[in-house]
Each structure stands twice: as C-alpha cells, then as structure tokens.
Amino acid sequence: MSQDAVALLKQFVAALGRNDREGSNEAAFALLAMEAELGKKWHQVAKVLQTNGELTSANKAMRLAVAQTGRSPAMRFEQSAMLAQTGRIADAVDVMRKLPEEFPTPAGHAFIMGTMSVNLNKLEQAEHFLRKALQADPASGQAMLVLANSRKRKQGDPIGDEIVAGVNRVAGAPLIEQAQFHYAAGRVHFDRRETDRAFRHLARGAMLASLERKYDxxxxxxxxxxxxxxxxxxxxxxxxxxxxxxxxxxxxxxxxxxxxxxxxxxxxxxxxxxxxxxxxxxxxxxxxxxxxxxxxxxxxxxxxxxxxxxxxxxxxxxxxxxxxxxxxxxxxxxxxxxxxxxxxxxxxxxxxxxxxxxxxxxxxxxxxxxxxxxxxxxxxxxxxxxxxxxxxxxxxxxxxxxxxxxxxxxxxxxxxxxxxxxxxxxxxxxxxxxxxxxxxxxxxxxxxxxxxQVREPIGTQAVGLSDPYSDYLEPFRESYFAD
Structure with a gap:
C-alpha cells in the first residue's frame, strides 16, 4: 500500500470516529480514484459508503474488493449482498449463480436465491430454491416464512401442508428460526381461515421474537x-x-x-x-x-x-x-x-x-x-x-x-x-x-x-380483515382506545 493510501485510510478511520459523513466520503472517494491496494479492507469501505447512501461508490469499492482478493467466493458473496441491498437484484442474482452452490452453505445459497426470485416476481423459481433450502436445512424457519408469504397457501396446497407440519423440525432451532416458523404456519392457517390455529401460531412467534428484539x-x-x-x-x-x-x-x-x-x-x-x-x-x-x-x-x-x-x-x-x-x-x-x-x-x-x-x-x-x-x-x-x-x-x-x-x-x-x-x-x-x-x-x-399484495388488483379484500380475530385482539383494543 502506498504512503498516500495509508494516509487516506487513516483519514477515513479518523472521520468515522468523529461520525463525520463528509470526511469519510472524501477519503473513500480519494482511495477509489487511485484504486488503492486495500485488499479485503475495501469491504469495510464499501459498507461505510453504503451507510452514507453513496451506492455507486459502494459497489465500485466491492468490485475492487473482489479483484484484490483473488475473486474469492467469500468476497463475491459479499458483493452479491451489496448489489441486492442497493437495489440491483438482477445483478446480485448473476453473481450468486456463479458461486459454488454450497457457499455460504447449501441452505443459505438456496435461500438467498429464493428470496431474490420473490423480489423479482419469479415465483416458480423462488419455490424451487426455497424448497431446496428446506431440503438442506429442514429447520429453516426463514425459508418456510418466505414460502408462506410468496402466495396464498389454501387447503390442499402441498407447500402449505409441509410448512404447518414443520413444528417438530424446528424444535431445537435458534429462537429466531422458531419464531419465523410460527409466523409461516400462522400465515398458512390465516389463508385457510383457520382462525384459532392462525392466532396461536402468530402469538407464539411474536412471543419468541420479543425475547430477542425489544421495544421501549x-x-x-x-x-x-x-x-x-x-x-x-x-x-x-x-x-x-x-x-x-x-x-x-x-x-x-x-x-x-x-x-x-x-x-x-x-x-x-x-x-x-x-x-x-x-x-x-x-x-x-x-x-x-x-x-x-x-x-x-x-x-x-x-x-x-x-x-x-x-x-x-x-x-x-x-x-x-x-x-x-x-x-x-x-x-x-x-x-x-x-x-x-x-x-x-x-x-x-x-x-x-x-x-x-x-x-x-x-x-x-x-x-x-x-x-x-x-x-x-x-x-x-x-x-x-x-x-x-x-x-x-x-x-x-x-x-x-x-x-x-x-x-x-x-x-x-x-x-x-x-x-x-x-x-x-x-x-x-x-x-x-x-x-x-x-x-x-x-x-x-x-x-x-x-x-x-401489490401484485393483485386493488380491492377491498383487506377491509375488515380483523373481524374474525376480534376476540383475540382485546389487549390491543383495551390499550388503544383507553382514555
């Protein structure tokens, strides 16, 4: 690394310590202009630029990170994540397709491909990848959740049946995966108008999630x-x-x-x-x-x-x-x-x-x-x-x-x-x-x-959606309307 690059990197770090958006951008832009040999440090620079809203420069920094780390799978994976997070989903998919299917894990690779396919409105492709994720990791609550939300899972839908049957598979999973499973099962029962089962799953999922994520x-x-x-x-x-x-x-x-x-x-x-x-x-x-x-x-x-x-x-x-x-x-x-x-x-x-x-x-x-x-x-x-x-x-x-x-x-x-x-x-x-x-x-x-929902014609189907759950929502009603 050149002396100029070292000086700019120190300037960049100092600006971060001051929470100085302009200063960190100025140093990062200068480093980008000289294509400094930062190796994997470009990833950290890219994340700061992303946080600062400088999306074009963030993706340029990630390209340098990939090039200067020998196009390692780990850095190409991070590049795909950056592309997705900055709205370039199709480009992110292209990068992911060129990675080994076992990277970062077989389940993780398939899940990411499935989620991005949903975003691109390619539902059949999404289901293919998400079911592949579940085959690799049967306790993947997040895969079940995306599958449940990708389309209505009414009676007889085999994917819906598979989701609601997954309670034993997630029993030993991390709390957040269990929570996601219960939201997925709740969504399936909601689509099937099975009120009691839907609410019980959703309430269980919410309770589990609240253990890790608090609101004041x-x-x-x-x-x-x-x-x-x-x-x-x-x-x-x-x-x-x-x-x-x-x-x-x-x-x-x-x-x-x-x-x-x-x-x-x-x-x-x-x-x-x-x-x-x-x-x-x-x-x-x-x-x-x-x-x-x-x-x-x-x-x-x-x-x-x-x-x-x-x-x-x-x-x-x-x-x-x-x-x-x-x-x-x-x-x-x-x-x-x-x-x-x-x-x-x-x-x-x-x-x-x-x-x-x-x-x-x-x-x-x-x-x-x-x-x-x-x-x-x-x-x-x-x-x-x-x-x-x-x-x-x-x-x-x-x-x-x-x-x-x-x-x-x-x-x-x-x-x-x-x-x-x-x-x-x-x-x-x-x-x-x-x-x-x-x-x-x-x-x-x-x-x-x-x-x-926005893929469907505008309609009144969501008006009065809470009516069948009115008794279950008494805690909300008492709190919201109390005066």
Missing amino acids: AGRDAEVAQATIDNWPLDAIAKAPQGIGVDTSEALFVTGAPRSGTTLVEQILASHSAVRGGEELGRLPLVARDLANNSAQALQDYSARKSPDTLSELFLHLGRERFPGEGKFVDKALNTSRYIGLLASILPQAKVVWLRRNPMDCAWSIFRTYFVKGQDFSWKQEDIAAYLRIEDRLFEHWSKALPDTILPVEYEALVADPRPQIERILDFCGLPHEDAVFAPHENRRLVTTASVM
Missing part, C-alpha cells in the same frame, strides 16, 4: 414528542427562504406499517414521470449532519453552510438509488419523525400520509414478521402504543402543514380507487395516466412485506 414505548413517545417540540412552525416557515434548489422531485409516502403505503408507492411508481420508489429512509442520514433533529440545529448549520446544502444532499441520495429524470418516492416508515426537517429543507416535496382502520392495521402488523425494525409488532399493547404515537404526529403535522401533507384513507382508496388516485396525482403535480389505475401490472422490484 416510553422512549419512542419521548422522541416523537421532541420532533414536535423541536420544530416550531414559525421556524419551519422561515427555513426555506434561502433555498434555491427545486425539491419537487422528492415524494414521500408514509403511515403506519401495513396501512397501504406500499400500494400508494406502487401507484406512484407506475407513473411515467416517477423513476422509482422504496423505503429509502434518507432523512435520518441527512439529519446526521446536524447536531440533532431540531430547528435550532438547522439554523446553526445554515449559519456555516449554504441553505441549499442539505436539500441537495437529500436529492443526491435519492438519485443514487434512482438515477435519471423525474420524481422518486421515499416510503420510509419513520418519516413522521422527520417532518419538521423535511418541510424545512424540501419545501416543494409532497407527503402522502396513509391512514387505516386501527383494528385492521393492528391485526395486519401483528401477523407480519418484520425482518428489521418495527419491534413494537410483537405485543398488542406495544402496537397500540405505537399507533397512538403515530396518531399524535399525524394530527399535529397534517394540521400544521396542509400544503405539504395529503391524508389518504386506505378504505376510501380501495373502495373507489379512481377519485383517490386522481387526488394523489393532483397533489403530487403528476398528470393523469392510465398505468397508475392498474398498479398491479407494474412488475418493478418490491422488497417490503406487502410484495405479494
């Missing part, structure tokens, strides 16, 4: 309230005055999990003027450049740098994921915690905020296994606490920023889609197009828990 409702409520208190409306009104960049390409869709956000994202992404959308979550990354998430911190920052800086950063990060012309959609579920920042630095951005019947929403949350985040979903009382927090944020921000936020009722959207979709398009400044009224025909990449 009190702390969440404090953070949410601070996002209101720390962003006075007069400060938000003044903040955009110095911003000259056009921020209208940024669209946001938010709401509680399972409230219809993926459906609206799919509708918008079907428009020819929208180049894509997913749970980008770039506002927290932008907020890292501030001392904290507050109007005062933004004012202090703006005293040192151009008011356009953070606006341009957010748009750059969006373009990193969705290059090209047109608008893009950020469907991050935590947007409600950053509305003050959003309105201050992205004055032309629009937010579509989904609302859904709380009983249906709670039941849909409870029966969904979230791979990361949403740790309130394991307990009905925590779901109630979370939804009440979201209600408070919605009530405040929707009244304070009516030109920025458009409330949409899920039930109204699915009952009579056309007027609601037209309302969304008008609010987002998009002309009406036929494609948005048939969003299920859009075969774009979808990676959220709603991947299969």
Whole structure:
C-alpha cells in the first residue's frame, strides 16, 4: 500500500470516529480514484459508503474488493449482498449463480436465491430454491416464512401442508428460526381461515421474537414528542427562504406499517414521470449532519453552510438509488419523525400520509414478521402504543402543514380507487395516466412485506380483515382506545 493510501485510510478511520459523513466520503472517494491496494479492507469501505447512501461508490469499492482478493467466493458473496441491498437484484442474482452452490452453505445459497426470485416476481423459481433450502436445512424457519408469504397457501396446497407440519423440525432451532416458523404456519392457517390455529401460531412467534428484539414505548413517545417540540412552525416557515434548489422531485409516502403505503408507492411508481420508489429512509442520514433533529440545529448549520446544502444532499441520495429524470418516492416508515426537517429543507416535496382502520392495521402488523425494525409488532399493547404515537404526529403535522401533507384513507382508496388516485396525482403535480389505475401490472422490484399484495388488483379484500380475530385482539383494543 502506498504512503498516500495509508494516509487516506487513516483519514477515513479518523472521520468515522468523529461520525463525520463528509470526511469519510472524501477519503473513500480519494482511495477509489487511485484504486488503492486495500485488499479485503475495501469491504469495510464499501459498507461505510453504503451507510452514507453513496451506492455507486459502494459497489465500485466491492468490485475492487473482489479483484484484490483473488475473486474469492467469500468476497463475491459479499458483493452479491451489496448489489441486492442497493437495489440491483438482477445483478446480485448473476453473481450468486456463479458461486459454488454450497457457499455460504447449501441452505443459505438456496435461500438467498429464493428470496431474490420473490423480489423479482419469479415465483416458480423462488419455490424451487426455497424448497431446496428446506431440503438442506429442514429447520429453516426463514425459508418456510418466505414460502408462506410468496402466495396464498389454501387447503390442499402441498407447500402449505409441509410448512404447518414443520413444528417438530424446528424444535431445537435458534429462537429466531422458531419464531419465523410460527409466523409461516400462522400465515398458512390465516389463508385457510383457520382462525384459532392462525392466532396461536402468530402469538407464539411474536412471543419468541420479543425475547430477542425489544421495544421501549416510553422512549419512542419521548422522541416523537421532541420532533414536535423541536420544530416550531414559525421556524419551519422561515427555513426555506434561502433555498434555491427545486425539491419537487422528492415524494414521500408514509403511515403506519401495513396501512397501504406500499400500494400508494406502487401507484406512484407506475407513473411515467416517477423513476422509482422504496423505503429509502434518507432523512435520518441527512439529519446526521446536524447536531440533532431540531430547528435550532438547522439554523446553526445554515449559519456555516449554504441553505441549499442539505436539500441537495437529500436529492443526491435519492438519485443514487434512482438515477435519471423525474420524481422518486421515499416510503420510509419513520418519516413522521422527520417532518419538521423535511418541510424545512424540501419545501416543494409532497407527503402522502396513509391512514387505516386501527383494528385492521393492528391485526395486519401483528401477523407480519418484520425482518428489521418495527419491534413494537410483537405485543398488542406495544402496537397500540405505537399507533397512538403515530396518531399524535399525524394530527399535529397534517394540521400544521396542509400544503405539504395529503391524508389518504386506505378504505376510501380501495373502495373507489379512481377519485383517490386522481387526488394523489393532483397533489403530487403528476398528470393523469392510465398505468397508475392498474398498479398491479407494474412488475418493478418490491422488497417490503406487502410484495405479494401489490401484485393483485386493488380491492377491498383487506377491509375488515380483523373481524374474525376480534376476540383475540382485546389487549390491543383495551390499550388503544383507553382514555
């Protein structure tokens, strides 16, 4: 390694220690420009660049990692993971196909190929790989879970039968694998309208998951309230005055999990003027450049740098994921915690905020296994606490920023889609197009828990879905409606 590379690597590490996004990027970009001989260290550089939202450079760093480690299977596997995590699923599949089928393990290889096939809407291929994963590891709860969620497993479906018969196979598996199995079995029984069995499995899975992943409702409520208190409306009104960049390409869709956000994202992404959308979550990354998430911190920052800086950063990060012309959609579920920042630095951005019947929403949350985040979903009382927090944020921000936020009722959207979709398009400044009224025909990449639902025509089948489970949801009802 050259002396210049050593110096830049030290600069990179020092910037990480200061939590300095700009400094770590600057050093990493310089190392990339000289294609420094970092060997496997390029993997760590790539992960930092990914965390910083610099997806193009992250993938370039991974290419160097592969080249400088003799194209080892381990590094090519990491390259595939990076490609998948940055939205390049087809490229990730190509890399995985060239790896030995036993890498990282026979079950792991097949599971990853199956999961990516689901994302690409290649369901028969997905089932082939996922069943192969189960043959290699009969206790793979995660493989059963993806199989259960990839399509409805009604009576007589052999894969559904295989899943529900798997309870003894997972008895000695790690807790998280057991939890995933119970969510899978619960989903199969739900599809078969076997109410008691469905709930028993889901409750068991939630209990097991809660042992490893905790939620602090009190702390969440404090953070949410601070996002209101720390962003006075007069400060938000003044903040955009110095911003000259056009921020209208940024669209946001938010709401509680399972409230219809993926459906609206799919509708918008079907428009020819929208180049894509997913749970980008770039506002927290932008907020890292501030001392904290507050109007005062933004004012202090703006005293040192151009008011356009953070606006341009957010748009750059969006373009990193969705290059090209047109608008893009950020469907991050935590947007409600950053509305003050959003309105201050992205004055032309629009937010579509989904609302859904709380009983249906709670039941849909409870029966969904979230791979990361949403740790309130394991307990009905925590779901109630979370939804009440979201209600408070919605009530405040929707009244304070009516030109920025458009409330949409899920039930109204699915009952009579056309007027609601037209309302969304008008609010987002998009002309009406036929494609948005048939969003299920859009075969774009979808990676959220709603991947299969958005492949179906818009309908009311999910309205009242909690009704058969009303008695089981009494803990939620008592907590949510208590006053």
